[in-house]
Amino acid sequence: MKNIKNSYTKTICLLAMVFITALSCERDISDDAVPATFAPTAEVFIDGFSGGMQFQAFGDIYNFNVDNDVVYKGLASMRFAVPAEGETGSFAGGNFFTGGANPDGTTFYAGGRDLSEFDALTFWAKSSMPAEIDEVGFGLNPDQGSVFRVSLKNVAVNSNWKKYYIPIPDASKLTGEQGLFYYFEGPEQGLGYTFWIDELQFEKLGTFAHAQPLILNGNDETTTGFNTVEIPLTGVGASFNLPNGINQTIELTPAYFTFSSSDEAVATVNDLGIATVNSEGTAIITASLGEFEAQGSLTIESAGAFLFAPTPTQDEADVISLFSNNYTNVSGYTSNLFWEPYQTTLSADFNIAGDDIINYIEFNFVGNQLTDGLLDASGEDTFHFDVFIPGDVAGAQLRVALRDFGDDGAEGGGDDGEIAMIISSFTAGEWNSFDMPLGATGRSNLGFIVWENLNSTLTNLYIDNIYFY
Structure with missing residues (x-):
């Protein structure tokens, strides 16, 4: 069981862009289709990499090496060093793919494999200590997107070599796949460790x-x-x-x-x-x-035509707006910080008739960055937001919290504060407007908004008109 360590503060924005599939960024399959003219090469790593393979680390930390001492079979294995909590990088992650950079280094030329005859990606793995690798899988493509990503999560490993299987759901769709293997792992109980993978290949087992x-x-x-x-x-x-x-x-x-x-x-x-x-x-x-x-x-x-949130009536001169088409918003507001590894919330934001709407799906919790740097709302006394819950509202509970970093302006500096409210009553089929009193202190160095589902039925919601007044 991994520690929940600074869950609200650890943002892996690059990782979110790379392998948390952004719904708004996926291309249509028709645009991404690759002719079935690629070789059906099975091997990814067998004592070395097959031709055309490349590696891209998630972030600036290179945590992968080829190991000639610890092997399951043959002469070499893949070695992954997971840093301890607080060490540089704080996680290990990367992607192995085919294709490569153009001579100018700016884009990728086409490359791929025909995997339509296989039914699984298999490998052998062991580790220096008992652990659960957060996620491994395939289907992250540098120039195709991640339309056909498959992942296996919480992979239990220990000091004994064991074979692992990642089934291919429908191999007929993988006639030009570039993304052959990726991984992501953080410290175990704050500790760093090492794991190895060997005999990484696609197979036709026929036994699923x-x-x-x-x-x-x-x-x-x-x-x-x-x-x-x-x-x-x-x-x-x-x-x-x-x-x-x-x-x-x-x-x-x-x-x-x-x-x-x-x-x-x-x-x-x-x-x-x-x-x-x-x-x-x-x-x-x-x-x-x-x-x-x-x-x-x-x-x-x-219900037919879209029901818009109520139009705000506050004078713009008295408002600090984070998200609203009715006011001029501050710079730097970010509606989803993709806090790993326990957040399930995804963004499905949309614009309708010129009005931007935040839409959270698979909602458990999510963090918002208020602005570039910290936000001083000491001149305001109320925090406003509008919420619409599609579907049944029975049992829904939403906690909304403003995080203030205190006089030192640093998160976790010992003087942080929080202003919060819990909402357990919503009207179905309508926008619900809420005003949170800010109190007398703790609003001059605001860093985050945290929206949290309190183990309730609330899994999908729209939000609009987020501002202070």
Whole structure:
């Protein structure tokens, strides 16, 4: 069990851009399609790298080496050094891929492999101490995006060599795959350690059984929609029975699935699992993975035209605005800091009729940066925001907290403070407006807003008009 260490402060922005798939940045599959003219090379690392391989570290810390002393088989293995908490880098992460830089170093030329005949990425691994590697997988492509990413999380390793399997959900889609292996791991209980991987390759095993795909984590959910709003299908994964008899769950992108709508006049869904609301009515979105029907569904109840948040009435001269199309906003506001590793919240923000809306999905908690540097709100006495919850509001609980870094202006400096409120009453089908009193002290060095779901039913929400007055 890993420590939750400074969960609200550890931001891996580069990692978020690289392998946390940003819904707004994925290309359509038709744009990314690669002709099936690549070699079906299985090997990634067998005593060395196969031709055309490259490595890119996440961040500036290079934590990977080839090891000729510790091996499972043959002459060499892959060695990964995870730094201790507080050491430079604070995590180990990187991506192995095919392709490369153009002579000017600015873009990537096409490269890839035809993996359509394989059904798994396999490897052997061990570690210097018992640990759980946060995430390993494949499908991070420098110039294709991460449309077909597959990941295995919390991989238990110890001092004994063991074989691991990452099933390929639908290999027919991987005819030109560039991203062959990636990893991300932080300290264990604050300690650094080393793990090794050997015999990393794609295989055709033919022994996987009882595939059980999931959307929405296998749940049947209902949400409110409005015309032209896009709704991502989340909670996507699949469970496979491995050759060793263990049922193993992997996370994968929606592009592996085939989606359908019970009424396309009300809502359609594209190949990336993004539903678009078209008109008033009800539609049920379901999915399948190859021949297997996915557990879970999304019922979209469209109310027709979008319901906008109330227009603020405060005089702009008396307002410090973070996010609102009705005021001039401060510079540097960031709506999702992607705090790892325990945040599940993703952003599905949208613009409708010129109005920007923050949309959090798979919501557990999320941090906002208020501005460049710290924000002095000592001249204001109230914090305002508007919230709309699509679907059922019963049991929803939202905690909102403003973090002040104290007189020293440094997070964790011993004089930090917090202003918070808990909201447990919302009106369904309407925007709910809230005003948080700031009190007399602790608002001159504000650094973060923390939005938190208090283990409730609240998994999807819209936010607009965030400002102080």
